[in-house]
Amino acid sequence: MNAVVHAQATRRHLLSGNEAVARAAWEAGVRVAAAYPGTPATEILESIARYPDIYSEWSVNEKVAVEVAIGASLAGSRALAAMKHVGMNVASDAFMTQSLAGVVGGLVIVVADDVGLSSSQNEQDSRYWGRFGHLPIFEPADSQEAYAMVKQAFALSEEYETPVIVRMTTRVCHVKAMVEFTGERVEHPAAGFQKNPRRWVMTPANAKPRLPLMHERDQRLRELSETSALNEIFQGADRRIGFVTSGPAFMHVREAFPNAPTLKLGFSCPAPLDKIRAFAATVETLVVVEETEPLLETEIRAAGVAVQGKERLPRCGELAPSVLRPAIKPLLGEPYAVPTRTQADVFPRPPTMCASCPHLGPYFALSHIRNLNIIGDIGCYTLGAGHPWNALDTCTCMGASLSMAHGMDKGRGASDEKKHIVAVIGDSTFLHMGMQGLLNMIYNRGNVTVLLLDNRSVGMTGGQENPGTGQDLHGQPAPRVDFAKLAEALGVRPERIRMVDPYELPTIVKLVREEVKMEEPSVIITNRPCSLTDRFERFKPYEVIDDQCTGCGNCIDLGCPAILVARRETVTAKNGKSKELAFARIDANACTGCHMCVETCAPNAIVQPVTPERVIRIQPHA
Amino acid sequence: MLDRITNILVVGIGGQGVMTAAEMLARTALSQGYDVKKTEVAGMAQRGGVVSSHVRFGPKVYSPQIDPGEADLLIGFEAAEALRWLAHLRPTGVAMVNTLRIAPPVVSAGLYAYPADPLAQLAASGIEVHAFDAGAIADQLGNPKLVNTIMLGAISDHLPFPADVLKDCIVEGFRAYKPKLAAINAQAFDAGRAAGRA
Numbered sequence: 001m002n003a004v005v006h007a008q009a010t011r012r013h014l015l016s017g018n019e020a021v022a023r024a025a026w027e028a029g030v031r032v033a034a035a036y037p038g039t040p041a042t043e044i045l046e047s048i049a050r051y052p053d054i055y056s057e058w059s060v061n062e063k064v065a066v067e068v069a070i071g072a073s074l075a076g077s078r079a080l081a082a083m084k085h086v087g088m089n090v091a092s093d094a095f096m097t098q099s100l101a102g103v104v105g106g107l108v109i110v111v112a113d114d115v116g117l118s119s120s121q122n123e124q125d126s127r128y129w130g131r132f133g134h135l136p137i138f139e140p141a142d143s144q145e146a147y148a149m150v151k152q153a154f155a156l157s158e159e160y161e162t163p164v165i166v167r168m169t170t171r172v173c174h175v176k177a178m179v180e181f182t183g184e185r186v187e188h189p190a191a192g193f194q195k196n197p198r199r200w201v202m203t204p205a206n207a208k209p210r211l212p213l214m215h216e217r218d219q220r221l222r223e224l225s226e227t228s229a230l231n232e233i234f235q236g237a238d239r240r241i242g243f244v245t246s247g248p249a250f251m252h253v254r255e256a257f258p259n260a261p262t263l264k265l266g267f268s269c270p271a272p273l274d275k276i277r278a279f280a281a282t283v284e285t286l287v288v289v290e291e292t293e294p295l296l297e298t299e300i301r302a303a304g305v306a307v308q309g310k311e312r313l314p315r316c317g318e319l320a321p322s323v324l325r326p327a328i329k330p331l332l333g334e335p336y337a338v339p340t341r342t343q344a345d346v347f348p349r350p351p352t353m354c355a356s357c358p359h360l361g362p363y364f365a366l367s368h369i370r371n372l373n374i375i376g377d378i379g380c381y382t383l384g385a386g387h388p389w390n391a392l393d394t395c396t397c398m399g400a401s402l403s404m405a406h407g408m409d410k411g412r413g414a415s416d417e418k419k420h421i422v423a424v425i426g427d428s429t430f431l432h433m434g435m436q437g438l439l440n441m442i443y444n445r446g447n448v449t450v451l452l453l454d455n456r457s458v459g460m461t462g463g464q465e466n467p468g469t470g471q472d473l474h475g476q477p478a479p480r481v482d483f484a485k486l487a488e489a490l491g492v493r494p495e496r497i498r499m500v501d502p503y504e505l506p507t508i509v510k511l512v513r514e515e516v517k518m519e520e521p522s523v524i525i526t527n528r529p530c531s532l533t534d535r536f537e538r539f540k541p542y543e544v545i546d547d548q549c550t551g552c553g554n555c556i557d558l559g560c561p562a563i564l565v566a567r568r569e570t571v572t573a574k575n576g577k578s579k580e581l582a583f584a585r586i587d588a589n590a591c592t593g594c595h596m597c598v599e600t601c602a603p604n605a606i607v608q609p610v611t612p613e614r615v616i617r618i619q620p621h622a
Numbered sequence: 623m624l625d626r627i628t629n630i631l632v633v634g635i636g637g638q639g640v641m642t643a644a645e646m647l648a649r650t651a652l653s654q655g656y657d658v659k660k661t662e663v664a665g666m667a668q669r670g671g672v673v674s675s676h677v678r679f680g681p682k683v684y685s686p687q688i689d690p691g692e693a694d695l696l697i698g699f700e701a702a703e704a705l706r707w708l709a710h711l712r713p714t715g716v717a718m719v720n721t722l723r724i725a726p727p728v729v730s731a732g733l734y735a736y737p738a739d740p741l742a743q744l745a746a747s748g749i750e751v752h753a754f755d756a757g758a759i760a761d762q763l764g765n766p767k768l769v770n771t772i773m774l775g776a777i778s779d780h781l782p783f784p785a786d787v788l789k790d791c792i793v794e795g796f797r798a799y800k801p802k803l804a805a806i807n808a809q810a811f812d813a814g815r816a817a818g819r820a
Contacts, residue, residue: 012652014645014648014649014652014658014660016662040663118663142686170663171661171686171687174661174662174663175659175660175661175662175686176645176648176658176659176660176661176662177658177660177683177686178652178657178658248685248686251684251685252684252685254684255684255685318687320685320687320689321685321689322689322690341690341691341708341709341711341713341747342709343708343709344705344706344708344709344743346702346703346705346706346737346740347702347726347728347729347734347735347737348728348734349635349670349671349672349702349703349726349728350671350726350728351636351669351670351671352669352670352671352726352727353669354669354670380669383669387727387728387731387733388727556730556731561670561726563730564725564730565730565731565732568732582731582732589766
């Protein structure tokens, strides 16, 4: 997924949309690129990082990334910021005003919508930002278009002095397709910052006169969109239905209805309404196929053109030929037979925390302490809500844990009187948007126990670096924030700042019990690295001594995927009630020797073989 | 060159090399002049979750995903995962399955049951099923990571281009990046090809 081919033009390359964006940014002479990791956008900056001509960085969050890009643009450099859809919420504060002030060096914001929610908390349709922020949008349908459109976006951004959004989705970012390079890097030296307070200082007096300029720019962009080659009509003989579509949805239309005339919008905001009206006149029924909101459909209907869309097509989730055919074929009076073979019924296989994951210890503790309301955040640790821990009660957005926990503390009702409020947040999430929540909780005298899970990684998106890991995007040494000092500087009393090794289960369980009883904020910081990064040192695997295992199931409660149930027995306990015993077995290939399970095992049935011979492959499931 | 689209679905669990195998198929098809699209939705799946990579090649490919009922070839790196994607296979489809069974914690803890015999269920649907223990072959060759080359060898007779084209692409790939592994991967490919015919 990440091999970028550094080659001359005209050769065919198999590239993902993200890799194509990186190549285009390099060719366009981009000098600064900033982003925060987020599926499906992460690989854009990881690919850009391989081009030494571009300064590229992981910023602490998407707002900072866009502001870094704006600063570079005002200095005359071409700049790019990349993020996933929810990143736009964070970054919008910056680009909503910069849309008014404008740009100097080309400024392109590449946003990756996670249509189908492969790894996100919602399915926002980022196309709305174009309307809301008066910003033009390009929508590539595949890697070749992503490559071509990013270069054109920089030209448009400079010609109209406006940030430009390139809106992608998972099915462009994470699909490898053929890309033909058509050029090499063209340098765009920074023209140097021209002081112009009446333009760059957005006080009301300066901002007011720029409002009509922005609306006038909108009109010029709309005229350009009407004639842009990016808005292309694909011919079709069967004129009973005509489609208007954009982005990868175009691919599904073309596959499911190859003979239908199709207007594909590459330059989709401002929408070319005249071109759409003229196209509608050439077909009997106009159908809009868009992911995911009825945005274009509403604009077309408002322009007085009869159109169908979301009354036939789903309002959410990914489109595909298998979705379009049953929804639209009836319009042609043609029945559509759904494939007969039914889905096989197979157990769910949800993602879970890994063997030796440093989050296993804290969640073992949380799942064994009563009377807790546990307010969570965005990261691998969100998986703590699932089996076997069931120890996370909320997850909303990056950094929300600390502020929501504070609100739950302040707003608690009588029934929550004895409840302790706990917030769980990762190192990268804390540095992204969590610090303010901790500061607010101190300043407003809240009472929350914070579990700051410092695994020295942006784990969920594949182990990227952040200001807490000591390395930058390029793996170079970088200053490392001291979380304990940071917590103290934000106002947490030193006595309430506790460092803990999450692998020492008794210690972390005792520590969490102690701190939740304190009537003031505490911060418990774990200090083991993510086990998928090379900071993690793998140890020798453990094994269960069968005849010593009592079947108590304590180690299985850890949730480590390397610990399996070998067999079950139902026995009648002394009090006459029947008890289910679950005898454990450790998969030697999966176990990485963190010894957490040893600490849960009273009869000491889990040992590390002194000289483990070549471990035979595990037997098929009993 | 086939005039229609060939759809290959590579499925398994995060970390098994599903993406790598799909990449090799995509690169080989590209080298034969086909238009190719390969999906790589991983996201959180790397944490032991379900991983699938769709590879589509032909004169011109539009949609990147393979729709239910359209897969010509299903390569399953784990038995239950192969069964999970049964509905994606064409009636004339072929399933090449590694008999490895990995029960996730939710099954091991008894919340769900591992299907008694996933391979029998696959075969009962009427499609052509081949299954063998690729892990055992990899162990005999001394490197568990050879599983995805073995699986590629196993399906190499079901492609619209000669098996050796795929083999050369794999071996050349290793010769360029990890020369020491070129020979063993050639062996693994051949062993997989033989096992796939059984």
